[in-house]
Amino acid sequence: MTADGAWRLPPRGVLLVAVLLIACAEIGGASMVRFKPELARWARDAMLARPAVHGLVGVRDVDERILDEALVKFDAGLRLFHLHAEGMGLVILATTSVATTLAGRGAGRLLIALLTAGGAGYPLGYLLWSALIPYRGIEEGKTIAEWVVWIPFGGATILALWWLAGLVAVRLARR
Amino acid sequence: MKRPPLAVVFVAVLLLALGETAGAAMSQLRAPLQRWAGARVDANPAAHGLAGSAEYDDEIRARTIFLTEAGLSFFHTHAEGLGLIVFFASTLVASAVGGRRTRGALYLPLGVGGLFPLGYLVYSAAVLELGRDAGVELAERWVLTALGSLAIVGLLGLATALAAGRWRA
Numbered sequence: 515m516t517a518d519g520a521w522r523l524p525p526r527g528v529l530l531v532a533v534l535l536i537a538c539a540e541i542g543g544a545s546m547v548r549f550k551p552e553l554a555r556w557a558r559d560a561m562l563a564r565p566a567v568h569g570l571v572g573v574r575d576v577d578e579r580i581l582d583e584a585l586v587k588f589d590a591g592l593r594l595f596h597l598h599a600e601g602m603g604l605v606i607l608a609t610t611s612v613a614t615t616l617a618g619r620g621a622g623r624l625l626i627a628l629l630t631a632g633g634a635g636y637p638l639g640y641l642l643w644s645a646l647i648p649y650r651g652i653e654e655g656k657t658i659a660e661w662v663v664w665i666p667f668g669g670a671t672i673l674a675l676w677w678l679a680g681l682v683a684v685r686l687a688r689r
Numbered sequence: 690m691k692r693p694p695l696a697v698v699f700v701a702v703l704l705l706a707l708g709e710t711a712g713a714a715m716s717q718l719r720a721p722l723q724r725w726a727g728a729r730v731d732a733n734p735a736a737h738g739l740a741g742s743a744e745y746d747d748e749i750r751a752r753t754i755f756l757t758e759a760g761l762s763f764f765h766t767h768a769e770g771l772g773l774i775v776f777f778a779s780t781l782v783a784s785a786v787g788g789r790r791t792r793g794a795l796y797l798p799l800g801v802g803g804l805f806p807l808g809y810l811v812y813s814a815a816v817l818e819l820g821r822d823a824g825v826e827l828a829e830r831w832v833l834t835a836l837g838s839l840a841i842v843g844l845l846g847l848a849t850a851l852a853a854g855r856w857r858a
Contacts, residue, residue, distance in 0.1 A: 519783075521690045521691070521692050521780065601769055601770075605705060608701065608773055609702065609705065612698060612701075612702060612776075660716075668709070668713055672709045675705055675706035675709055675710075678702050679699065679706045682698055682699045683699055685695055686696060
C-alpha cells in the first residue's frame with residue numbers, strides 16, 4: 515500500500531485491455547444499431563442454409579417461428595456482449611487498482627492476471643454464442659460458449675473477486 | 690487518486706463478487722433454483738393463496754418463481770453497478786472533497802447505502818416465504834427504500850460538496 519493512502523495504477527497492459535474492452539463494447543453497440551438489418555439477414559441466410567441444425571421442416575408457419583426465436587437470441591447475445599463488455603471494462607479498472615494497491619507483489623500479479631483475463635474474456639462468450647447460433651443452433655451454441663468461455667473466464671473472475679474480497683477483509687481485520 | 694477507507698473498498702469488492710456469483714448461479718443453477726422456489730411455494734400454501742386446484746396453483750407457482758428469478762436478476766445487475774458506483778464515488782470523495790469530517794459523513798451513506806442490492810435478495814426470499822404482495826412490500830419498505838435512499842443521500846452529498854467548492858487541498 516502506498517504511504518499516503520493513494521491508489522496505485524495497475525500495469526499499463528491491464529489499463530489497455532480495460533479501455534479496449536470498453537471501446538469494443540461501444541463499437542458493438544453502435545454496430546448493432548447501424549448494421550441491424552445486415553446482421554439479421556446474414557444470420558437468417560446462414561440458418562436457412564442449415565435446416566437440419568435448426569429443425570426447419572419447410573413449412574413456412576413453423577419455420578418462421580423457429581427462425582424468429584433464433585434471431586431474438588442472436589440479437590440478445592450481441593446486446594449482452596455490449597452490456598457485459600462495458601461493465602467488465604470498468605470492473606477490471608476498479609478491481610485491479612485494488613489488487614495493485616493492496617495485494618503483495620507475487621499474489622498481486624496472479625490476482626491481476628485472473629481479474630484481467632477473466633474480465634476481458636467473459637463478455638466475448640456472448641459474441642461467440644451469437645456467432646454460433648446460425649451454425650450450431652441456440653442450445654448447442656450456448657453449451658460451446660459455456661465450456662469454452664463463460665465457465666473458464668467467468669470462473670477465473672469469480673475466484674479472483676472472492677480472493678480480493680478476502681484480502682481486503684483480512685487487512686481490515688488486522689487494523 | 691486517493692484511496693477511500695478499507696471498509697468502503699471492502700463493500701465495493703464484496704458487491705462485485707456477490708454480483709458475479711449471482712450471475713453464474715442464475716445461469717448454472719437455474720433448474721435447481723426453480724425446483725427449490727417451487728418447493729418453498731408449496732411449503733407456504735396459505736401465504737400464496739394456493740387453492741388446491743392444479744391449474745390455478747400452477748399459475749401462482751409459475752408467477753412466484755418468475756418474481757424470485759427477477760429478484761436474483763436485479764441483484765446481479767445492481768450489485769455489479771453499485772459496486773462500481775461505491776468504488777468510483779468514494780474514490781472521488783477521498784480525492785476531491787476537503788475536510789475529514791465531510792468525507793466521513795459521505796463515506797457512511799455511500800458504504801451502507803451501497804448495500805442496497807441486497808434488498809433484491811431479500812425480495813426473492815420474502816416473495817417465497819410471505820407471498821407476492823407481503824414479500825415485495827417487506828423488501829421495498831425495509832431494505833430497498835431505506836438503503837437506496839441512503840445511497841442517494843451519499844451521492845447528492847458528494848455533488849453538494851463539489852458544487853459548494855469544498856475541494857481537497
